[in-house]
Amino acid sequence: MTSPEWWRHAVTYQVYVRSFADHTGDGIGDLEGITDRLPHLRDLGVDALWITPFYTSPQKDHGYDVADYTDVDPLFGTLADADALTTRAHELGLKVIVDLVPNHTSSAHTWFQQALEAGAGSPERARYLFRDGRGTEGVEPPNNWQSVFGGPAWTRVADGQWYLHLFDSTQPDLDWRHPEVGDMFEDVLRFWLDRGVDGFRIDVAHGLVKEESLRDQVVPEGEALGSGAPTGESMVERTLRDEPMWDQPEVHDVYRRWRRVLEEYDGDRMLVAEAWTQTPESMARFVRPDEMHQAFNFSWLLAPWSATSFADVITGTLEAVAPVGASPTWVLSNHDVVRHPTRYGGGAVGLARARAATLTMLALPGSSYLYQGEELGLEQVDVAEENRSDPSWFRTGEVGRDGCRVPIPWSGDASPYGFGPSGQPWIPQPDDWGPLTVAAQTGDPGSTLEFYRAALAARRTFATTAGDDVELLDAGDDLLVVRRGPVTAVLNCGAETVPLPEGEVLVASGPLEGGLPPDTAVWLQ
Template identity: 80%
Template sequence: MGWNDQIEWWRHAAIYQVYVRSFADGDGDGVGDLPGITARLPYLRDLGVDALWITPFYTSPQNDHGYDVADYCDVDPLFGSLSDADALLDRAHELGLKVIVDLVPNHTSDAHEWFRAALAAGPGSPERERYLFREGRGEGGAEPPNNWDSVFGGPAWTRVEDGQWYLHLFDSTQPDLNWRHPEVAEMFEDVLTFWLDRGVDGFRVDVAHGLFKEESLRDQLVDEDRPATQLPSAMVERRLRDEPMWDQPEVHDVYRRWRQILDKYDGDRMDVAEAWTQTPESLARFVRPDEMHQSFNFAWLLADWSALAFAEVITGTLAALEPVGATPTWVLSNHDVIRHVTRYGGGAQGLARARAATLAMLALPGSSYLYQGEELGLEQADVHPDHRQDPSWFRTGEEGRDGCRVPMPWGGQEPPFEFGPGSAQPWIPQPAEWADRTVEAQAGDPGSTLSFYREALRVRRTFATSAGDHVEVIPQGGDVLMFRRGPVTVVLNCGTEPAALPAGDVLMASGPLEGQLPPDTAAWIG
């Protein structure tokens, strides 16, 4: 049974995230690039995914590895050229793969022509109105305009030579745009059209819950000063954070306009929001029928290793999305979080749990987003301070995100594991112990994690679009999660003792069964 042509391709897709710097190096400079991706596209086809999402490859100073964009309609020479982007799109489509590109609308690089013009023009100028410049507080305006903190640590404001301050919710090289300025909306509508005309199939929208801030830019109230709020969905008291910088109602008008642009193109073009919201209800607002097609659902990623936690994520997610008719998304790892093998304890147990959680996730309705290298069972790498490049590391001294961004190991017995044609270590050095985790080492081993992913994705195709969207969680008590979706029953053992398997044929398992379901193992029963 293949895909149902009447169902949009993105509704039940397996989408593979390519972190462009770390996937494959085509020119031997130690940094991944577009030609490197193009050369490895047959690998993704053979893996069994439906689409790839590529992190930003636009012109950028690379202070935040491409999420600081200087030109949204060109390719940074580090990664290739516009013709390389066209070649990648053409080859992907030849192989039956869709391509989603990253869009960064909350902020630009400080090297963007708009921001350079704003600095040159001075206070009160039209150029500064495209960003959020304000006078400071205190004597001589020496204090930031409000108490907001950057996501990367420290104040969210930087002072310029003429005394004004500009807002940056991320790095100081990433000034936030003023989305109340009409030219900002116009620019991004042009950017959407530029890439849609070149053939991209969708957009992953970075910080989709940002864009608008409360117009007053008032101080953020700390949680201790706020009363607990009654949440209708859970009917329990929870202290919601005061966030005047996030999830403002005006943002939804932007996505309504974008939806109208996407709908003008054939091929079911789509967008997916990276929206970190505080409630399932606020997340669902991003995927109302006239707005975005999908939104990342980080609840599965954030859940503890617990049958109860996973069950609550499933029921809560589906309940929140049902009123707006949206299909869910599921994800366990990405370029911003610790790899889930490590989160689940690392080593053999962490890998077993990772495979089990992945199998349960892949059976759920909606799209599953996979992060490059998870199909190899990669753990979070220990990156020496000399090799760290994440701006959050430099601002806070905390671990940062480099450990999940170490380049892919493709083959050979030592670094750079055929990452590119050169023999030197790539931009972040790879651990020598990855020799048995390479694609080459795992490809011919039926018990490898790579073989497991290939088989799971193959079997998933037989029911992904035909099993329906209804999920029945079957109470088991204790540490076993069981749910049924159409003809498939999924059972996941989060406990320490073997559990009984339900009756039926085993379609797929994350590890050996031997008549029972061992701890840290999942199975699909048909």
């Protein structure tokens, strides 16, 4: 049973559409493929699935460049397929969260095409952030902002004006001070709510409104210009930066409006923000009672392998959300970051740490977000240059996000591992994935898949009843001991086996040999 507000303690599984399951056999995942594989999510024990963008798109950024927010790209299926997916998910007891991309459209969107045709000063251009350039004849960008994907955040059009794109040049940023922008997105929300979706994940939720002057970013001497998006350090330790392009106060007016729309619908519809904010306190502002229901807490994802770091994240997160009455969220991987077994060292050590971190995370109050394939123990793949398609790779020459987006293996001992009926997937799969398929791991008590199933089954016995209070017990620098209601989670980040505390073992992330080994976690009741 889920609580009345199902999202408060839900485990949500992220489906990266292209790489989950291919029904048609073209090597690219699709909506029918997701529907085919929904029983896997039911058997895994999750409560909801979040589906990355499947809307009409040129696919320059794999769907995060939207040309039509109220239709399905033929690459992924039809509106009827989307409706069938939602219906089947609900039959299986799963909620459906869809991805909304409101910071920018595709350059193929009708609005942007009209803006290009209409010219400088036109009402059509006012929906985006077009500006005259600086310098002689306006040949320099309007300010010094940089794209998240590398290089300047401005591109010049034929008549000499520039437009802002904080991501790829095919993703022009909207001007959220223009009333037509807000009206359009309210219509989009209603379109999908009327079709039965249970919630929205909001892409770049902190980025919609920019400081009105579009002034230069102030960068301390010796530092390079950057987008402001974190790259690896813990958010609780970040140096505050000047970021006129992110997290402006007016952005919260947008979400207050959206919250009012959702509250017109039954079923506890929800909003979850992807907001790369600089502090836990600024993250908490997105989840005040009249705004979003949740915001991704990237502090857990960014923390190093350290009991004290994890403890700091737990304390900081709970302290931040408590004043606004929000439920915390926890996440270790997604489609934009290196998979956590690889981040934790790779190989057997990385996998052991990944399982231990996951078990610890799942014990905490609030909701957890899983990324497809982590239940199989998949690591980051070193994708060959000729197979890379992340726009950040083309803009910077640095390895992009393709390595966490390789299609997942379902069965068999060779590609496509049951991903589709035939042919190579859009990113080739490694030759050694045979033992990692869903079929190979099912029924194997030592497998990562069965560990996830056991952990999620055990979590259901206390997630909604153990309360939101957490006690961190002092056990030294290498041990994290978290008590929540009847359950105590113990994580050993040290190099030595330690005695196992008293209590009934509910589930462990690995064998308990002579106590609690290094890189292992356990739940005790």
